[in-house]
Each structure stands twice: as structure tokens, then as C-alpha cells.
Amino acid sequence: MDITKINWDAMEWTPVRQGVERKAVSGDGATLALHRLMPGHEPVPHSHPNEQIAYIVSGTIRFFVGEDEHLVGPGGVIVIPPNVRHWGEVVGDEPVINLDVFTPRRPEYA
DSSP: OOOOOOOOSSOOOOEETEEEEEEEEOSSSSEEEEEEEEETOOOOOOOOEEEEEEEEEEEEEEEEEEEEEEETTTTOEEEEETTTOOOEEEEEESEEEEEEEEEEGGGOOO
């Protein structure tokens, strides 16, 4: 049995694009990603074949999922179905930290 132990604090942030960084780890069936979005980052509408469950750790984000808009703050969770166009915009001056679970795993995050 392979056991992976991760210390988020010891991991470096990986730049995704201007104002967006992440830390990620994958198992056989899922990916767990910690994202940091800075105020003023440029949102990028996208979709992917993965279900995404986003838990907001801190900050406030406005998620656009399909035709719907959701304001989500600390402790909030949003479930984004596979293949649905979505994006998020930071609300206010505080960075957003969100913890995402993707299934199936996202090999490009490794």
C-alpha cells in the first residue's frame, strides 16, 4: 500500500497565471488542490471533464457556473458538475483561498 503524506505549508505555490497560484496532490482517483486567487486577477471561463467541489477557506468569491451566479464566502462549498463552463471573481480586497477536490484526478496538476 502506498501512503502519501503532504505538508501544505512546506509546498511551494505554483503560478498558474497572473494572480492565481496553486498547490496540488493527486491520488489514484482524485486531485486535491489549494488555490490562492488575488484581487484583480483576470478570470478565465473554462470547463473540464472533472467534477469540482470547491470549499472556500478565506475571502469571498463570485462563482459563475453555467447561467448561474453564486456568492460564496468562508465555509461555503459549491459543487461544479463536469463539462459545465465556470469561473470565479474575487470580491473585495482579500485574497481567496479555496480547496478544490476534482474527480477523476487531474494528471496535469501533478
